[in-house]
Amino acid sequence: MRSRTVQGTVAIAATASLALAACGGAGGPQSGGSSKLTDDKLVIGLLNDQSGVYKDLSGPNSKVAIEMAIEDYKAKYGDKAVAKDIEVVTADHQNKADIANSKAQEMYDRQKADIILDVPNSAAALAVATQAKNKKKLYINIGAGTTALTGASCNKYTFHWAYNTSVLARGTAGTITKAGGKKWNIVYPDYAFGQDMNKSFTKEITTAGGTVGQSIASPFPSDNFATFITKAGEGDPDVIGSMHAGGDLINFVKQFNQSSLKGKVQLAVGLMFITDIHSLGVDQFAGTQFTDAWYWNFDAQNKKWADRFKEKTNTRPSFAHAANYSAAMNYLEAVQEAGTDDADTIVGKLEGKKINDVFLRNGEIRKADHAVIHDVYLAKVKSSAPEEWDYEDIEKTIPASEAYGEANPACSMS
Amino acid sequence: MSDDTTATTTTEQPAPDRAGAPEAGSPGPGAARMLEVSGLSAWYGEARVLTEVSIDVAPGEVVTLVGRNGAGKTTLLRSVMGLHRQIEGTMTLDGADLAKRSADARARAGIGWVPDDRGIYASLTVAENLLLPPVVHADAWPLERVYEFFPVLHERRDFPGTKLSGGEQQMLAMARVLRMGSRLLLLDEPSEGLAPVIVQRIGEIIREIKGQGVAVLLVEQNVTFASTVADRHYLLAQGKVVEHLGNEDFRAREGELLTYLGM
Amino acid sequence: MSEFIQYTLQGLAAGGFYALSALGLAVIFGVLGVVNFSHGACYMLGAVLSAVLLAELNVGFWAALVIVPILMFGFGVLMERLLVRWLLELDPLYNFLLTFGLTLVIVEAVKQRYGVSGLPYQVPAGLGGQVSVGSVNLSVYAIFACLFSVVVCVAVGLLLTKTRIGMIVRAATEAPDRTRALGINVGLWVTPVFGFGIALAGLAGVLAAPTRAITAEMGSNFIIILFAVVVIGGLGSILGAVVAGFLVGLVEAYGIAYAPTYAQIVIFVLMAIVVLVRPSGLFGREEVA
Numbered sequence: 001m002r003s004r005t006v007q008g009t010v011a012i013a014a015t016a017s018l019a020l021a022a023c024g025g026a027g028g029p030q031s032g033g034s035s036k037l038t039d040d041k042l043v044i045g046l047l048n049d050q051s052g053v054y055k056d057l058s059g060p061n062s063k064v065a066i067e068m069a070i071e072d073y074k075a076k077y078g079d080k081a082v083a084k085d086i087e088v089v090t091a092d093h094q095n096k097a098d099i100a101n102s103k104a105q106e107m108y109d110r111q112k113a114d115i116i117l118d119v120p121n122s123a124a125a126l127a128v129a130t131q132a133k134n135k136k137k138l139y140i141n142i143g144a145g146t147t148a149l150t151g152a153s154c155n156k157y158t159f160h161w162a163y164n165t166s167v168l169a170r171g172t173a174g175t176i177t178k179a180g181g182k183k184w185n186i187v188y189p190d191y192a193f194g195q196d197m198n199k200s201f202t203k204e205i206t207t208a209g210g211t212v213g214q215s216i217a218s219p220f221p222s223d224n225f226a227t228f229i230t231k232a233g234e235g236d237p238d239v240i241g242s243m244h245a246g247g248d249l250i251n252f253v254k255q256f257n258q259s260s261l262k263g264k265v266q267l268a269v270g271l272m273f274i275t276d277i278h279s280l281g282v283d284q285f286a287g288t289q290f291t292d293a294w295y296w297n298f299d300a301q302n303k304k305w306a307d308r309f310k311e312k313t314n315t316r317p318s319f320a321h322a323a324n325y326s327a328a329m330n331y332l333e334a335v336q337e338a339g340t341d342d343a344d345t346i347v348g349k350l351e352g353k354k355i356n357d358v359f360l361r362n363g364e365i366r367k368a369d370h371a372v373i374h375d376v377y378l379a380k381v382k383s384s385a386p387e388e389w390d391y392e393d394i395e396k397t398i399p400a401s402e403a404y405g406e407a408n409p410a411c412s413m414s
Numbered sequence: 415m416s417d418d419t420t421a422t423t424t425t426e427q428p429a430p431d432r433a434g435a436p437e438a439g440s441p442g443p444g445a446a447r448m449l450e451v452s453g454l455s456a457w458y459g460e461a462r463v464l465t466e467v468s469i470d471v472a473p474g475e476v477v478t479l480v481g482r483n484g485a486g487k488t489t490l491l492r493s494v495m496g497l498h499r500q501i502e503g504t505m506t507l508d509g510a511d512l513a514k515r516s517a518d519a520r521a522r523a524g525i526g527w528v529p530d531d532r533g534i535y536a537s538l539t540v541a542e543n544l545l546l547p548p549v550v551h552a553d554a555w556p557l558e559r560v561y562e563f564f565p566v567l568h569e570r571r572d573f574p575g576t577k578l579s580g581g582e583q584q585m586l587a588m589a590r591v592l593r594m595g596s597r598l599l600l601l602d603e604p605s606e607g608l609a610p611v612i613v614q615r616i617g618e619i620i621r622e623i624k625g626q627g628v629a630v631l632l633v634e635q636n637v638t639f640a641s642t643v644a645d646r647h648y649l650l651a652q653g654k655v656v657e658h659l660g661n662e663d664f665r666a667r668e669g670e671l672l673t674y675l676g677m
Numbered sequence: 678m679s680e681f682i683q684y685t686l687q688g689l690a691a692g693g694f695y696a697l698s699a700l701g702l703a704v705i706f707g708v709l710g711v712v713n714f715s716h717g718a719c720y721m722l723g724a725v726l727s728a729v730l731l732a733e734l735n736v737g738f739w740a741a742l743v744i745v746p747i748l749m750f751g752f753g754v755l756m757e758r759l760l761v762r763w764l765l766e767l768d769p770l771y772n773f774l775l776t777f778g779l780t781l782v783i784v785e786a787v788k789q790r791y792g793v794s795g796l797p798y799q800v801p802a803g804l805g806g807q808v809s810v811g812s813v814n815l816s817v818y819a820i821f822a823c824l825f826s827v828v829v830c831v832a833v834g835l836l837l838t839k840t841r842i843g844m845i846v847r848a849a850t851e852a853p854d855r856t857r858a859l860g861i862n863v864g865l866w867v868t869p870v871f872g873f874g875i876a877l878a879g880l881a882g883v884l885a886a887p888t889r890a891i892t893a894e895m896g897s898n899f900i901i902i903l904f905a906v907v908v909i910g911g912l913g914s915i916l917g918a919v920v921a922g923f924l925v926g927l928v929e930a931y932g933i934a935y936a937p938t939y940a941q942i943v944i945f946v947l948m949a950i951v952v953l954v955r956p957s958g959l960f961g962r963e964e965v966a
Contacts, residue, residue: 051785053894056794190938218933219941221898223889226687226819227933230680250795250890258800258888260807260814279892281797495858521860533855537847546848547859594860 037341038112041085044070044328045113047103047128048143050092053246054120056275058143058320061313062118063090065321068308069328073336082336089113093124100124104131114138114341117327118320122146122193132157138343140327143320145271146196147408150369154411156347159365161372162323163293165193167403168270169200171291173241175378175396176268177208181239184210185232187225187252188243188270190217197243197270213237221248225255233261243270250280257284274318277381277391285381285391292379294319294359295392305358316389319359326359362400368407373400447509448473448598448629449494454503456489456653463489464653466503469631471598476620476630478640481650482675487633488530490650491600494631495527496520507598522550526596530603530633532587534575541571543586547594553626554595563619564589581612588619598629605636617643637672641665649675679812684934685927690819692926693826694881696919698899699906700830701877703918706907707850708863708870710769711761714776716878717900718783723749723882724891725787728796738801738887745883746876753875757868765867780900787893795892804887822884829880830919837915846870850913902929902941905948911961921959 044066048058070086089111093100100119107113108131116132119125120143132139133155141149141158145165149158177184184205188194194217202212213235218228229252232240240261242252249272256267272290296306296316305325309317334349335341351370355363363374378396385391449471456464464486471477479487492498494505496517505512507523515523527533535543544560544567561568564585570578578586584604591599601620605613613636620630620643634640640647647664649657649671657671664671698720705713713719726745730736736744760779764771804818837843848856849863857863889895906925910917925944932940951959 051788051793053793053892055788056792217938219938221894222941223895223898224691224929224933226690226816227684227930228937230683230687230814231934231937234680247795247890247892247894250892254888254890255816258805258807258816258818260809260816275794279792279795279797280890281799284797284799497854497858516862516864517854517857518860518862521858527855527858529855529858533852533858535848535851537851538844542844546844546856547861550860590859 036339037083037335038114041087042083042332042335042341043087043089043111043113044331045104045107045111045116046088046090046118046324047093047100047107047116048090048118048120049095050090052095054095054143056278057273057318058118058120058324060090061309061315061317061321062142062324063088064312065309065317065325066117066328068312069325069332072329073332077336082339083332083341086332093119093121095121095124097121097123097127101127101131104128105135108132108135108137114343115140115331117324118142120144120320122148122196125149126153129153129155129158136343138331138346140331142323142327145193147200150371151408151410154369154408154413156413157343159327159350159370159372161327162319162359163291163376164371165196165200165271166204166405167293167376168291169197169204170403170405171376171378171398172268172270172289173201173204173210174208175398176239176266176289177205177210181266181268182210183236183238184212184241184268185235185237185239186212186215186241186243187218187228187232188215189220189222189245189248191220193245193271194220194243201241201243201270218244218248223247223251225252226259228252229256229259229261233259233265237265239266239268241268241270245271246276249276253280253284253288273320274316274389274391278389282382282385282391286383288381289395290379290381291398292319292377292392292394293374294322295377295379295394296322297390297392298377298394301358322359326355326357329357330355361397364400366404366407368413369411370413371404371407373404375400376403447471448475448507449631450506450509451490451494452504454490454493454501454505456486456493456498456501458489458500462653464493464501467650467653467655469648469655471629471631473597473629474624474627475646476624476632476644478632478634478644478647479650480634480637480640480647480671480675483635485650486653487650488602491527491602491631491633494520494600495525521594521596522548524550524595524597526591526594526599528584528587528591528599528601528604530606532580532583534578534583534586536574536576538575539572540567540575540578540586543575544590544593547590549593549595551595551597553597555589555592557593560589560593581608581615584608584612584616588616592623596628598631599623601630601632603633603635605634605639613639637668637675641668651675680934683813683815684930686813686815686823687819688927688930689923690815690823690926691929692923693823694885694899694922695903695906695925696830696922697826697881697884698878698903699910699918699922700833700915701874701881702903702907703910703913703915704833704846704850704877705871705874707913707915708846708853709757709761709765709772709867710853711765711772711776711871712769712912713874714773714900715756715780715783716776716874716903717896717898718780719749719752719875719878719896720882720885720899721787721891721893721896722752722783723879724798724886724889724895725791725796725882725893726879727883727886728798728891729791731798732796738883741883741886742880746880749879750872750876752879753872754868756875757871761871762867780896784893784897791893793893795890798886798891800887816888818888822888825884826881829877833877834915834919842866850915902944905944907958908948909951909958911958914958914960917958917960 046063049055050059066088091103093103115138117140119128119141122144125141125144139158141160142162147164147166149160188198198215205212244252267288269290277285296302306317334346338345338349350365351367353365360374365372376398377394379392380395447470452468454467481487493501566582604616647659648655702716723745727741730741800818804821806817807814853863906921907918910921932943
């Protein structure tokens, strides 16, 4: 009796799977002085993954980066600052589009956010873009990779600051194929991001004169890739492209390194962050090539900012931290220049602006599709780390125009 | 109807010395009581299945509980064993209160249970079924004696317990409590569904252990079988003791009782 | 054909993790009647502990194979003594919910302490590289992990069939009440058995550390497949858990090889078929008193 009932319960529980819930936080109220701003203050909303796979990539430390921008803004303008009272509110979207949607609504309406920043995860990012469009409020995306933000789903109030999947594809697939890695097999996780990456990579490989023998979809999430790797090794490819992210990527690389393909076939990774190298260990990724939007130890300017970041967080910044800083700083500058926080006026100030700062090199906020184009980097993982977080050799700077190509024709701003 | 209290209200004797049980083997009313149940009521949820039942069993005595299905016989055994907990009333074993004791403590104090489904483990071999319970008394049968008495168990000792026939499983269930050295056996319908020759064999076993001073509380629907082994009989109907008879009276009224019990 | 052999070997290697963990789940269910939802979290803790022991105390893989199960045994004992015990008398659903809640706590605690992007761990020296026979290739570590799982399963099998402890555990698994009535203090065995089951999950975690991503979430998907394994094998059936563990590993590998998109669905289709045809699982007993 007992066994039978519980057997049923477990069968149901197993199929029903699990839903892990967590709560997002929100900032408290604050009183402000007087200025030309609505509600007398500026509210910056940081909406990202505070508890899941992208927590280390951006997460709570992006708030620190934004506060660094506020600090610099206040230091720069002092008494002349238009925004004297600036508040940062944060929320956890748990990588779910519906939560991102309601949190964004709450931020714009109830918390009076003038702008929302970050929003990794493509589905969540697109949900927030719709909110920004409807509410006519600013939104600068940093963490998400989808090209739809500057394509079919682009709008007047949405900007895409750091990277997108076609930049990664041009950087990684284009460069490796041109260097002689002609025959590719691709394994991608079977959800929107993975499918998108697979398409972009296939396009760039073909354009650069290479071929894709097989594109294999893997279930998401997955922790056993041995058989996928065996399949991907069939047909004697030069390169195997893994389009996985987070834990899936670590599983893939660990198991690739234990397979007979290690050393015979090159491994290229579609989307990789410094936090992945950190968690897996530099020697596991040694020699792997990928495209990075920014690297903290690239030059003295980056290093200086990274040192400041480390003092506050005890860790090195990812590209997302630097991009959050850059986006917040440029937004504040635009407010300063405009003398108001009116969204339409700010959009006017931002469009077409050419920027060179700690994150953006040869940067330009492209008016046509709101892609913030800038130089990106082809990175190669070092074989050993001279210090913690010093994992990348920058092999090549890919100029902004080459990395971003032409403005996305799918975008129409009206 | 006879007075069903005569047997239970005889003498006030001091709590018997259980080690001396073999000497106190004279059956019948008036002997030192090994098990005494008084005013026992039991429920399953809201449903009352026993109402103030009082019975007793002396060392070396065989006492049956006779009644229709659903009269509460098995519940009474399970309550004594400590497996049914929704009860009121008192139970003593050798004068010691059982209320606070768990089923396993009662087993170690000398109560041996042979359930109506025989309770043979499928995942244990015949030998393991025998060896599972701890030995609780010096008079426990050594394994050699068990095998001598039940040669079939020796032959099949490495078989899974449930590969035995029904009769053999019944032998095994009884052999198990004998090897344990239980002083009070609770036998729940040992003759049910067995061939007459096996039932006869079970009768022999009961008489054998009775001779050693072991007390037996036997639930039985087979009135004829009950009358060949038992000293006294309690008739249960709807959770109450309705008759308490010595074996002579029981035999004399066998036909009447059968009709009364609808058997 | 060589591809088929390759997939079979990979399936058996993955099945080893399932078998080892499902074994612990089955032992706990058998003796306590508790469906331990936190088993996946304990598997994760095993892997995380290995990584932490290495990073902070320089304790290597081989030592972790011994130390981590001992630590996890202690963790299981605490868990049973402090929490699980109090709900044993109630509907099994209560302990299912308790262990579900515990899973959330453990996962969050690990996230807070060690972050979410995972911890590094290398293949131990001597177990790197591949073995090739013809065109069949398998990593040395996968072979090791598979053989190790088999050895542990066989050892546990011997413990259960050849010792008095095993006899008692089997009896208590089959019929706890009856076993009490035969003078065995089943309660006395409950704590060590629970600890033992948790230790097995921890051991599977140590084995997974060199070849899987060590993240707080690594058990979340794992436990779902584990439930499918024990349902297929028959809840509480120890042999069933082991056989179904390897079976699910194989089905998963063939699924990936011949229908990659449906690889994980295939497992649950198998579970559904088993539940329909034999509701008590492949090795479950049909009638339970």
